Structure formats: C-alpha cells, structure tokens
Amino acid sequence: ATTGHNNTVSSICCYCGTGCGVQVTPLGDGTVRVIGDDSHPANFGRLCSKGRTLGDTTGRPGARLLRPTLRLAKDAPAQAVSWDSALATVSDKLAAAIREHGPDSVAFYLSGQLLTEDYYLFNKLARGLVGSNNIDTNSRLCMSSAVTGYKLTLGADAPPACYDDLELAGCVFIAGANMAYAHPVLFRRLEEAKAANPDMKIIVADPRRTDTASIADLYLPVLPGTDVALFHAMLNVMIWEELIDRDYIAQHTEGFAALRQRLREFTPRAASELCGVHEDDIVTAARWFASSPATLSCYTMGLNQYSNGSDKNAALIHLHLATGHIGKPGAGPFSLTGQPNAMGGREVGGLATVLPGHRDPANAAHRAEVAALWQVPALPAQPGLSAVEMFEAAAEGKIKVLWIACTNPAQSLPDQALVRAALERVDCVIVQEAFAGSETLAYADIVLPAATWPEKDGTVTNSERRISRVRAALPAPGEAREDWRIVAAVAQRLAATIAPQHVAKFAFADGGSVFAEHAATTAGRDLDYSALSYAILDVHGPQQWPFDGKVGRSRLYGDGVFPTASGRAQFLDVAWRTPADKVSAHFPIRLTTGRLRDHWHSMSRTALVPTLTRHVEEPALVMHPRDMQRHKLQAGELVKVRNKRGAIYLPVQADDSLRAGVAFIPMHWGGAALGGQGINALTSRALDPQSKQPELKLAAVSVEPA
Ligand code: SF4
Known part of the structure; x- marks a missing residue:
C-alpha cells in the first residue's frame, strides 16, 4: 500500500477512465501532494492538468458535506442529525415504501465514480434485499451504447484492446472522442507514438475540429449523429476495393451477407449527402483503415450519446471484423470509458440491465446463480428502470424513495424540467454526496455525507479492463463516511426489520472482504477475476481481466473465438436512422456538448482549483462565424438558446473549428452560472431503444439576442 518513504500511498486519479496511477503524500495539514x-x-x-492539481482539491472542508441532515417536510429546513438517526430514517423509509407500495417503489441512482466495493453493495442491497432491479447509474448516460454494441457484435461487454495498442497501431481512427481533453494522458501517449512512427495514420471524425484533430492526417467533419452513414460507406469502399479480409469473415463471423446487401446503398456519394463528409475523404479513410497492418479505433460519447448510439457502435465494430483488425497487437475497437469506474460498475451489475459478473437479469438461470451466491431465495424478475425511465416514473409518482449517490442528476440528466419535477414528486430523496455544491442537494430530504478521494479505499477498473487499488491518504472530514460502509449500515438495519436472516450478509470487516465476495461472482464468466484479491493487487500491482491467477489478458479474441452462442462475431444489419432531435425552421441549429480540458463533470472538485478554472472561466455558446452573421450576433453578446424543452442565456463566441450549423456549449456549468440550469435544460429524453442511453449530444435549438 505504501511506497516506502513517509506515508505515501499508491492510488488512482479520480477523474477520467484512463485510470492514471498517482503517488499521494499527506502533507500534515489536511492536504496531499x-x-x-x-x-x-x-x-x-x-498526469494531465486535472491529475496534477488533485492535491489542491484536498483540505477544503468548506466545500464538503460534514454531517448527515434531515428535513421533516419538503418546505422545512434541513437539520443536522446523528448518523444513527439518519441511518434509522433511511431504513424506515425503505421498509415503509416496500411494505406499502412494493419493492419497485424504491430506486437507486448511482455513479461511475463510486468504487467497485460501493457499487457491489448497493447492487446487493437493491436486488438481494429490497427486491428491485431499479438500480441504474450515470454510466447509462455514458457507456451503455458501447456496452450494447460490444454485446451484440462480440458477445460480451469487454473492450478487446489495451493502451499499449496506441503505440502498436499503424492507423488510429478516433470517432466521436476528444481525447486531448477527455483522456489527455492517452492522447499524449498517442502523440508520442506518432512522433516515433511518422508512418502512423490518424483519422479523426468529429463535428468539431477539436484539439484532438490537430494530430490528424485526415479530419472528417461528420454531421452530429450521422456516423452510421460514414462507417457503412467506409465498409462499402472496403468491399468494392477488395480490402476486406475474406478469410477472417468466413472463419470467425456471421451475418456479413445481409449487411453487405444493405451497404449497397451507402456509396461514398450517397453517404456524403447524409453525413457531410466529402466522398473522397470517405474513400481515403476506408483505404487507410483497411490497409494498415493494425488499426485501432478509439471512441466515446460522440458515438454513445445518441438515440442511434448502439447502431453507431456496431457499425464501427463491423469495420474491424471485416478487416480482421481485432485480437492482435495495435488493433481493435476500443471504447474509452468516461468515468473512473464505469467499467467496475458494469462488472458488479450496477446497471438495471446487468447482474453481477456480466449476467443478465432477464435470464432466469443467471438470476438463480446470483441468488445462490448471495444465499437469498430469488432475485426479482421484473425489469428495472434505466436512468431516464427512473426519473420519468418518479415524475408520475411511482417512485416513493429515491437514493442518489455520488452524482448530480439535477444538472446532468437530459430534459431538466422533467428531472426537477420528478425530484420534487418523490416522497423521500436520499442524497449520498461528498460536495456541498451539488444542485441535487436542493431536493434532498436526507443527506448522507460521503468520503471521497483521497479518503477512500477500494478498487476501480479503467478503460483497458485493468483493476487498480485506490488507497486512502487522508481521513474523511467531519463525519463523512466511506460509501460502502453507509450502504452496509443501512442494509443491516433494513434486514433486521424485513428479513433478519440476511443481516449477516451485509456485515463486512473491510473493503477487501467486499471485493473478495464480488470477485467470486465473476468465476466462470467472460471477465473472470475470481483469483484476484487485494493481496495480489498490493504485491503485484494493477491487473487486467480476465485474470488467471498469475496474469491478466491484455487483448481479447486473439484466437478468433467470441463469447456468442456460435462462437462467431456478429455483423448486424444496421439500418440508417437519423437522430431523434431534428432541426427545423424554428430550431435550425444543431447544438452539441462535451468536456473542456480542465473541468470534470459538474465541477464539484475542479472548480476548487484556480489554475483549472482559468483555462475557460465562463460558459459560452460557440458558433461558426457565418452562423453568427446570419443571426446578426456579435462576439460576447448575451444570447438566448431555446427549444421546446427550455431556454438558457449565455454569451456567444465565434469559432470556425465548428461546422456551420453546429453550435457547442460545454457540459460543466449549471446552477447559478446559467440561471439555474445548464445545457441539459435543452437536451432530450429520447433514448436509444437498445441501450436506453439518452441523446445528450444533440439538441435542435434556436439562438437569438437575449
Ligand atoms: Fe486523471 Fe484522466 Fe488526467 Fe489521467 S488523464 S491524470 S486519469 S484526468
């Protein structure tokens, strides 16, 4: 745990899914280096700018929640209470809701920033004790289309590549990802790899010419939400020019013939009309992708956060299957995880649609396996609500107790008008949170103060399936507690009330024993790391899954065998669908969103660091200069951005790195900075029908002087 000098500990940066290792030294004044x-x-x-300044976010008790609070009525002030009183109240509220309205009147909304141990116990509480599958997470907003894409094509939610592939690829195709801002250390590795190998080709497809595009040999300014047309046309070219790997397709895949039929209509010229990329560039991209000795695709929210996100994921994975660029060094479709532990959450079953060990709650045998592991009679069969569905049900009065942990839905979910109405309607909103500035706290009936980085101990899994130890370097301030301990304490009280025989099932001495129970649930599954333990992680360092007891596997599917029913990867007959939100005469601008380099989510932590806030001090709408001219707008002018869901006011700036007709607002600001609501006042609840991921990346809007 410690590195030998002083009391320095090895841990992991708490921001993005790169999962960078850090050395954390307490300085004795409540802060760390x-x-x-x-x-x-x-x-x-x-480390990137965010990781380097993590120490500046510590020792800020004024920014933290320090004691549990309770309000006795919606219009009553919150009052500090003891932990005993808070835990008893949470348990009583849960028991009453289950008794009077049934288990599905309870819902849990979690976070990809929770540690695996936290996530695991929340899941065991929800499904094993409360008896509901209503447990979902902000990873639904982030990675669920990637999960669906992998499962439908490759058979399992398992990114097949690893970070070393950034250095081994001959061609890197970055689609819908601004790695320079969202995964800066991976981007730096890629920059260095390209400098060392000038023959490496980098292709970037994005509606914005971002900093990531600065290293591109070919930039494709794809219209928001139209990537399926681009990927289909690239495969069309590969087929036409005999660039596909016929042997690989014949030996390791199924479904190519049907897809091939569909692709006939996606000529480069026809696709160019749909996706806005010049046909010659589509041809070049296809040739580079197919002809490279090894091609790696890196992608994230620009594919996932659309109502056709699963289609986009599948269409991109098709390119790898058709060319055999998978399962070998430098090759594969590689989804980059947004949050530090969205992968771990998927492993424990932290989504309504997943059970522990990548099992399926719709599968009776899988439910029985988990019930046996947990020694409970059965797991609930009723499907659970995904994130947006959960808040829709809450708005209809169907959710009586909503427990929110480590996330800020009053800023981050789409269609904020509905989300806030939902939060007002729920009888009891429990908010388990570390920071005092979260918008969601305004709706909390019970506040449970949580420990956060660097006060917590546990594990996370990064984008390349690598599990690392997170270690505490400071005590939590005030009365804040580790998340898993809060869950275990509530679960034991609730069990004592409704199922006393289960009290002992939530009694854990430490995080290591929670991890051990979780790891055992992966035995025999695609991700099997049942042989992994804190002891191994402490001695041998971070490990990838699957883990055989000695080593983890860096790449998957090298043998061409896939975890599907037939053992073959699947081509899907992916049809062309436009995004749900359509531009019109009233709302002619395609508004998109994304991260800035130096902020993280709703800025609870990064706003504490002056050097980070200086990068971009205020939110602004960014538009192409021609669009500003057309709308008679001046740089710096306050504008109203509006659609049928809401309106926000902010200054406008010109930027010709955007396509004309496309505008951008960063995702980070909400609250006071933008009159109470951020960009999600405008985004839509339209869901991908397969992944249930909402279309956060695109809203049709109008822009006018305020
Ligand atoms: Fe932290 Fe991500 Fe930056 Fe690494 S790249 S230091 S994990 S924010």
Whole structure:
C-alpha cells in the first residue's frame, strides 16, 4: 500500500477512465501532494492538468458535506442529525415504501465514480434485499451504447484492446472522442507514438475540429449523429476495393451477407449527402483503415450519446471484423470509458440491465446463480428502470424513495424540467454526496455525507479492463463516511426489520472482504477475476481481466473465438436512422456538448482549483462565424438558446473549428452560472431503444439576442 518513504500511498486519479496511477503524500495539514506513478501501466508517471492539481482539491472542508441532515417536510429546513438517526430514517423509509407500495417503489441512482466495493453493495442491497432491479447509474448516460454494441457484435461487454495498442497501431481512427481533453494522458501517449512512427495514420471524425484533430492526417467533419452513414460507406469502399479480409469473415463471423446487401446503398456519394463528409475523404479513410497492418479505433460519447448510439457502435465494430483488425497487437475497437469506474460498475451489475459478473437479469438461470451466491431465495424478475425511465416514473409518482449517490442528476440528466419535477414528486430523496455544491442537494430530504478521494479505499477498473487499488491518504472530514460502509449500515438495519436472516450478509470487516465476495461472482464468466484479491493487487500491482491467477489478458479474441452462442462475431444489419432531435425552421441549429480540458463533470472538485478554472472561466455558446452573421450576433453578446424543452442565456463566441450549423456549449456549468440550469435544460429524453442511453449530444435549438 505504501511506497516506502513517509506515508505515501499508491492510488488512482479520480477523474477520467484512463485510470492514471498517482503517488499521494499527506502533507500534515489536511492536504496531499500528488505526482504520477512511474510504475502504473496506464500513465507511466504522466498526469494531465486535472491529475496534477488533485492535491489542491484536498483540505477544503468548506466545500464538503460534514454531517448527515434531515428535513421533516419538503418546505422545512434541513437539520443536522446523528448518523444513527439518519441511518434509522433511511431504513424506515425503505421498509415503509416496500411494505406499502412494493419493492419497485424504491430506486437507486448511482455513479461511475463510486468504487467497485460501493457499487457491489448497493447492487446487493437493491436486488438481494429490497427486491428491485431499479438500480441504474450515470454510466447509462455514458457507456451503455458501447456496452450494447460490444454485446451484440462480440458477445460480451469487454473492450478487446489495451493502451499499449496506441503505440502498436499503424492507423488510429478516433470517432466521436476528444481525447486531448477527455483522456489527455492517452492522447499524449498517442502523440508520442506518432512522433516515433511518422508512418502512423490518424483519422479523426468529429463535428468539431477539436484539439484532438490537430494530430490528424485526415479530419472528417461528420454531421452530429450521422456516423452510421460514414462507417457503412467506409465498409462499402472496403468491399468494392477488395480490402476486406475474406478469410477472417468466413472463419470467425456471421451475418456479413445481409449487411453487405444493405451497404449497397451507402456509396461514398450517397453517404456524403447524409453525413457531410466529402466522398473522397470517405474513400481515403476506408483505404487507410483497411490497409494498415493494425488499426485501432478509439471512441466515446460522440458515438454513445445518441438515440442511434448502439447502431453507431456496431457499425464501427463491423469495420474491424471485416478487416480482421481485432485480437492482435495495435488493433481493435476500443471504447474509452468516461468515468473512473464505469467499467467496475458494469462488472458488479450496477446497471438495471446487468447482474453481477456480466449476467443478465432477464435470464432466469443467471438470476438463480446470483441468488445462490448471495444465499437469498430469488432475485426479482421484473425489469428495472434505466436512468431516464427512473426519473420519468418518479415524475408520475411511482417512485416513493429515491437514493442518489455520488452524482448530480439535477444538472446532468437530459430534459431538466422533467428531472426537477420528478425530484420534487418523490416522497423521500436520499442524497449520498461528498460536495456541498451539488444542485441535487436542493431536493434532498436526507443527506448522507460521503468520503471521497483521497479518503477512500477500494478498487476501480479503467478503460483497458485493468483493476487498480485506490488507497486512502487522508481521513474523511467531519463525519463523512466511506460509501460502502453507509450502504452496509443501512442494509443491516433494513434486514433486521424485513428479513433478519440476511443481516449477516451485509456485515463486512473491510473493503477487501467486499471485493473478495464480488470477485467470486465473476468465476466462470467472460471477465473472470475470481483469483484476484487485494493481496495480489498490493504485491503485484494493477491487473487486467480476465485474470488467471498469475496474469491478466491484455487483448481479447486473439484466437478468433467470441463469447456468442456460435462462437462467431456478429455483423448486424444496421439500418440508417437519423437522430431523434431534428432541426427545423424554428430550431435550425444543431447544438452539441462535451468536456473542456480542465473541468470534470459538474465541477464539484475542479472548480476548487484556480489554475483549472482559468483555462475557460465562463460558459459560452460557440458558433461558426457565418452562423453568427446570419443571426446578426456579435462576439460576447448575451444570447438566448431555446427549444421546446427550455431556454438558457449565455454569451456567444465565434469559432470556425465548428461546422456551420453546429453550435457547442460545454457540459460543466449549471446552477447559478446559467440561471439555474445548464445545457441539459435543452437536451432530450429520447433514448436509444437498445441501450436506453439518452441523446445528450444533440439538441435542435434556436439562438437569438437575449
Ligand atoms: Fe486523471 Fe484522466 Fe488526467 Fe489521467 S488523464 S491524470 S486519469 S484526468
């Protein structure tokens, strides 16, 4: 745990899914010093601006929730209470809701920033004790289309590539990802790889010419939401020019003939009309992708956060299956996880649609396996509500107790008008949170103060399936407690009330024993790391899954065998669908959103660091200069951005790195900075029908002087 000098601990940066290793040294004044961990295989000592300044976010008790609070009525002030009283009240509320309205009147909305141990116990509480599958997470907003894409094509939710592939690829296709801002250390590795190998081709497809595009040999300014047309046309070219790997397709895949029929209509010219990319560039992209000795695709929210996100994921994975660029060094479709532990959450079953060990709650045999592991009679068969569905049900009065942990839905979910109405309608909103500035706290009936980085101990899994230890370097301030301990304490009280025989099932001495129980649930599954333990992680360092007891597997599917029923990967007959939100005469601008380099989510932590806030001090609408001219707008002018769901006011700035007709607002600001609501006042609840991921990346809007 410690590195040998002072009381420095090895841990993991708490921001993005890169999962960089850090060395954290307490300085004795309630703060820590943070440097990169040279030995961690994600970053080898590198850190980005956010990771480097993590120490500046510590020792800020004024920014933190320090005591549990309770309000006795919606219009009553919150009052500080003891933990005993808070835990008893949570347990009583849960028991009453289950008794009077049934288990599905309870819902849990969690976060990809929770540690695996926290996530696991929430899941066991929801499904094993409360008896509901209503447990979902903000990972639904982030990675669920990637999960669906992998499962439908490759058979399992398992990214097949690893970070070393950034250095081994001959061609890197970055689609819908601004790695320079969202995964800066991976981007730095890619920059260095390209400098060392000038023959490496980099293709970037994005409606914005971002900093990531600065290293592109070919930039494709794809219209928001039209990537399926681009990917289909690339495959069309590969087929036409005999660039596909016929042997690989014949030996390891199914479904190519049907897809091939569909692709006939996606000529480069026809696709160019749909996706806005010049046909010659589509041809070049296809040739580079197919002809490289090894091609790696890196993608994230620009594919996932659309009502056709699963289709986009599948269409991109098709390119790898058709060319055999998978399962070998430098190749594969590689989804980059947004949050630090969205992968771990998927492993424990932290989504309504997943059970522990990548099992399926719709599968009776899988439910029986988990029930046996947990020694409970049965798991609920009723499907659970995904994130947006959960808040829709709450708005209809169907959710009586909503427990929100480590996330800020009053800013981050789409269609904020509905979300806030839902939060007002729920009888009891429990908010388990570390920071005092979260918008969601305004709706809390019970507040449970949580420990956060660097006060917590546990594990996370990064984008390349690598599990690392997170270690505490400071005590939690005030009365804040580790998340898993809060869950275990409530679960034991609730069990004592409704099922006393289960009290002992939530009695854990430490995080290591929670991890051990979780790891056992993966035995025999695609991700099997049942042989992994804190002891192994402490001695041998971070490990990838699947883990055989000695080593983890860096790449998957090298043998061409896939975890599908037939053992073959699947081509899907993906039809062309436009995004749900359509531009019109009233709402002619395609508004998109994304991260800035130096902020994280709703800024509870990064706003504490002056050097980070200086990068971009205020939110603004960014538009192409021609659009500003057309709308008679001046740079710096206050504008009203509006659609049928809401309106926000902010200054406008010109930026010709955007396509004309496309505008951008960063995702980070809400609350006071934008009159109470951020960009999600405008985004839509339209869901991908397969992944249930909402279309956060696109809203049709109008822009006018305020
Ligand atoms: Fe942290 Fe991500 Fe930056 Fe690494 S790249 S230091 S994990 S924010």
